[in-house]
């Protein structure tokens with residue numbers, strides 16, 4: 001098993017992202033396969049006992065056990081690290097495994113976290129329900145407000161945790177400002193970059209310390225497998241994350257890693273086309289609904305910031321209807337092409353009502369606090385012809401009285 005010609009990191013790191021997405025991190029076995037091999041093995045064998053000892057002591061390279069490393073997973077990790085501009089990456093079993101590991105690997109009782117109010121439901125649950133059980137305090141803030149970050153800092157603040165754009169309110173965090181503020185106070189920023197991915201926004205270039213992913217979403221891109229990833233400095237990944245990951249086991253399955261490797265080859269193409277489609281569909285829908293939330297439309301309150309830090313608007317927009325849950329459900333039930341589904345990042349267009357699905361678990365008060373109302377709907381725009389999507393939404397909006 002060896003890296004393919006030119007797979008020296010000093011060379012691959014100079015490649016442009018489109019090349020890295022297709023070739024970065026490829027290791028070839030003695031068979032010379034073109035497509036990455038899938039290593040479905042939990043364990044590894046050794047030529048002699050001394051080799052085992054050297055590998056366990058960290059004195060020799062090589063695999064020991066797939067909870068710790070696996071060749072297929074290692075290829076994915078290297079490819080994601082290259083795309084993200086990170087020194088290192090570790091793949092995870094799911095996005096939530098990644099978020100949990102990225103937080104718990106570095107937090108201890110007595111620490112304090114500042115987190116964005118508006119977040120994926122399970123991310124908010126971690127902050128509100130899991131961290132306090134281990135004596136970790138948190139403050140949740142309106143993340144679009146730069147002053148709120150500074151005001152929330154305490155002497156024991158260890159981590160800033162947020163998404164940008166946020167799921168499903170589409171709030172944008174000023175990455176330059178918030179990451180510089182964190183740096184100045186010795187605080188570690190953990191950015192959940194699921195909506196944008198490295199194809200549209202690279203938080204590490206803007207001063208973030210750690211980027212955590214649901215790879216289930218845009219990276220797979222075709223709604224097949226669960227996976228996640230954590231990127232950061234080699235020191236953070238090897239000395240902070242790895243002791244936690246090795247001993248708690250939120251490891252990515254090799255098959256899932258292989259599927260995501262294939263997904264990454266087309267990530268840039270998909271996310272750019274889907275973003276174009278989303279912009280076109282959102283511009284149509286905006287004429288029919290009271291409130292549209294899409295970062296690349298001028299009506300978004302942080303449109304200028306989105307243009308500055310993202311190279312396209314992404315695949316997702318949200319709309320807010322005046323008729324509450326009843327009207328939102330009526331719109332979903334009238335769809336003929338777009339599926340009702342709480343997944344995102346898929347090549348299929350999908351629509352969901354967060355209050356009764358992804359954000360059901362955080363409860364009504366937290367939903368109201370983060371801006372997830374009863375009339376809010378979130379759409380993931382796929383690779384279909386946008387005119388078909390517009391026709392479907394046109395008829396569904398009419399049936400829902402809009």
Ligand SMILES: *Cc1c(COP(=O)(O)O)cnc(C)c1O
Pocket residue numbers: 094095096097099120122123163167192194195213214215216217226227228344
């Ligand atoms: C989906 C999602 C997650 C969780 O990822 P899973 O792969 O479903 O565990 C975390 N953060 C955001 C922003 C997401 O959209």
